[in-house]
Amino acid sequence: MSSTWFLFVVVAVVVLVALLVTGLLIARRRRITLDSRREVEEKPKGGSYAASGGIALAPGGTAPEVEHPVEERPETDGQPAVGDDAAVPRDSAQRTVRDVKLPEAEVVEPTPVAEAIDPAAGRLERLRGRLTKSRSMFGTSLLGLLGAGDLDEDSWQDVEDTLLMADLGAATTNQIVERLRDELSRRAVRSSAEAREVLHEVLTAQLSTDGHRAVRALPHTVDGKKQPAVVLVAGVNGTGKTTTTGKLARVLVAQGGTVLLGAADTFRAAAADQLQTWAERVGAEVVRGKEGADPAAVAFDAVKRGVDTGVDAVLVDTAGRLHTKTGLMDELGKVKRVVEKQAKVDEVLLVLDATTGQNGLMQARVFAEVIDVTGIVLTKLDGTAKGGIVFQVQKELGVPVKLVGLGEGPDDLAPFEPGAFVDALLG
Numbered sequence: 001m002s003s004t005w006f007l008f009v010v011v012a013v014v015v016l017v018a019l020l021v022t023g024l025l026i027a028r029r030r031r032i033t034l035d036s037r038r039e040v041e042e043k044p045k046g047g048s049y050a051a052s053g054g055i056a057l058a059p060g061g062t063a064p065e066v067e068h069p070v071e072e073r074p075e076t077d078g079q080p081a082v083g084d085d086a087a088v089p090r091d092s093a094q095r096t097v098r099d100v101k102l103p104e105a106e107v108v109e110p111t112p113v114a115e116a117i118d119p120a121a122g123r124l125e126r127l128r129g130r131l132t133k134s135r136s137m138f139g140t141s142l143l144g145l146l147g148a149g150d151l152d153e154d155s156w157q158d159v160e161d162t163l164l165m166a167d168l169g170a171a172t173t174n175q176i177v178e179r180l181r182d183e184l185s186r187r188a189v190r191s192s193a194e195a196r197e198v199l200h201e202v203l204t205a206q207l208s209t210d211g212h213r214a215v216r217a218l219p220h221t222v223d224g225k226k227q228p229a230v231v232l233v234a235g236v237n238g239t240g241k242t243t244t245t246g247k248l249a250r251v252l253v254a255q256g257g258t259v260l261l262g263a264a265d266t267f268r269a270a271a272a273d274q275l276q277t278w279a280e281r282v283g284a285e286v287v288r289g290k291e292g293a294d295p296a297a298v299a300f301d302a303v304k305r306g307v308d309t310g311v312d313a314v315l316v317d318t319a320g321r322l323h324t325k326t327g328l329m330d331e332l333g334k335v336k337r338v339v340e341k342q343a344k345v346d347e348v349l350l351v352l353d354a355t356t357g358q359n360g361l362m363q364a365r366v367f368a369e370v371i372d373v374t375g376i377v378l379t380k381l382d383g384t385a386k387g388g389i390v391f392q393v394q395k396e397l398g399v400p401v402k403l404v405g406l407g408e409g410p411d412d413l414a415p416f417e418p419g420a421f422v423d424a425l426l427g
């Protein structure tokens with residue numbers, strides 16, 4: 001009898017220990033979002049993932065076709081489009097893209113990972129202090145106005161001016177003011193806490209989008225063979241493309257992925273050097289061409305090398321180009337077309353500098369027409385009071401803001417999540 005009891009106790013202890021270990025393993029796994037078998041969760045409009053869950057990633061190969069809501073562009077009449085040039089008349093001679101035979105791109109082998117990478121989880125919360133300038137515009141000014149009780153027409157004018165100064169644009173500002181007026185009177189808001197709640201709700205709703213915010217940087221399978229996700233990074237000069245490419249590589253490597261970087265910025269040798277430095281820091285391979293080489297050829301070689309070596313993601317950094325220069329925009333279109341002879345481009349990230357305000361919108365529109373942008377990265381949000389550009393750019397393109405740059409540090413890249421972002425703005 002006592003041996004039966006002893007056996008029973010031993011079995012119970014073993015089962016308890018097994019449950020404890022399984023629980024711990026599940027808890028650990030939940031902290032890591034990199035799992036190509038797990039599709040990014042379908043969530044309601046606007047908040048396709050929680051910022052505290054890290055930078056959401058999705059497998060390539062499943063990107064929906066991007067539909068640009070041309071008719072919903074209320075503020076861009078008269079803006080340059082593809083084929084237009086700000087300084088040069090439309091009928092003047094334009095630069096064309098030349099096909100030239102080029103030597104093989106150079107492959108720079110990776111070095112072992114040398115440094116610790118900040119986990120992606122909870123970055124927007126950790127970096128929220130960087131939004132101080134935008135916060136003073138929204139938090140201090142708007143809450144001060146709305147929390148003061150019954151608003152007269154002058155106060156509503158001030159609310160409108162504040163939103164316009166934060167770069168929300170006329171159309172978005174009007175929509176927000178209208179909704180605020182409705183909600184404040186419908187709910188008979190009396191306290192500043194209630195006013196904050198309404199403001200939070202209205203601003204968050206304005207940032208909602210049907211598009212998924214997960215970055216398509218996980219591998220997928222084509223005809224039974226592993227295919228790396230191909231990410232193209234584009235934008236005008238100095239917006240932070242190379243920095244963003246490097247930061248994103250770090251996120252992928254930190255989550256156990258293998259990455260190859262393609263230095264398709266062949267205008268400046270320094271740009272490829274800069275990318276190589278980022279690559280060395282995470283132990284990634286780089287494919288780069290000679291200065292002046294055809295960027296499309298380098299991008300093609302990078303993707304080919306990535307497919308051959310079986311990496312998880314190929315990130316292609318392109319040269320900065322002015323959206324008003326037709327020849328350069330044509331060249332970018334060519335880079336994408338040529339890469340697609342090798343593999344589908346899963347993610348086209350347009351990097352916009354938040355400090356440039358309205359000009360960023362013009363850039364966004366032209367780039368979207370040339371290369372079907374699938375996600376926006378808004379950089380330098382740490383250095384501007386005009387964080388309101390986030391609100392406009394999504395509406396303008398119908399493409400979600402996926403990532404935000406909040407500093408020059410290697411891990412100052414955060415996922416964009418409307419609720420957490422508005423929270424940070426309101427302080």
Ligand SMILES: Nc1nc2c(ncn2[C@@H]2O[C@H](COP(=O)(O)OP(=O)(O)OP(=O)(O)O)[C@@H](O)[C@H]2O)c(=O)[nH]1
Pocket residue numbers: 235236237238239240241242243244265271318319320321379380381382383404405406407408412
């Ligand atoms: N404050 C701040 N600076 C940033 C951010 N992202 C990039 N930068 C800085 O912006 C400058 C330009 O960044 P790059 O990555 O070289 O820009 P790029 O678009 O690749 O430049 P080109 O190749 O010349 O077109 C660098 O000094 C970066 O450190 C950001 O989120 N915040």
